[in-house]
Amino acid sequence: DTEVTQTPKHLVMGMTNKKSLKCEQHMGHRAMYWYKQKAKKPPELMFVYSYEKLSINESVPSRFSPECPNSSLLNLHLHALQPEDSALYLCASSQGDGLNTEAFFGQGTRLTVV
């Protein structure tokens, strides 16, 4: 089983709303990632958690706040987003030993900010 589950699949939110994206994996992976993908562009790394600790933040604006409650779950809290933040948000996980292993992606949450 190489499944990474993301909820919700679609989300429409206003610029003053607070919402959260959720990601779950049960492969025993210890590294989890958030990526952002705009239309016809490759995914761009946002955050990396390794053993439940934030190890990489790619200078993401503070309106995006990641959280890793346990080794299976990863959340992305959203607040005061802008319309240009509309994108496909992808979660991924990997075994985490040295972070040099294959990464498996979820199906993404398609976010629209209005």
Place this chain on the structure above:
Amino acid sequence: QKEVEQDPGPLSVPEGAIVSLNCTYSNSAFQYFMWYRQYSRKGPELLMYTYSSGNKEDGRFTAQVDKSSKYISLFIRDSQPSDSATYLCAIGSWGKLQFGAGTQVVVTP
């Protein structure tokens, strides 16, 4: 100059043909290499993973890595219309993946 270069295509081939995809990279620190397939509005699906130079085969897919030339390839044999998708190379080091632009492949019946 981008760290990973990939021709965005589109690449159109007839059914049954071999699809040949490639990427070049500039940073010799990259340690592992992956190919993903992405259908429209879906997440990327891992096809191949390798960390050493040479060939790796899995069914109709063959991945090649040449670290001395900083060049990676993916070959798809006996292509099917269901192979029509965007193919992304991803090259990484310590959890940071750099993706190529993605090549759109269209396999025509």
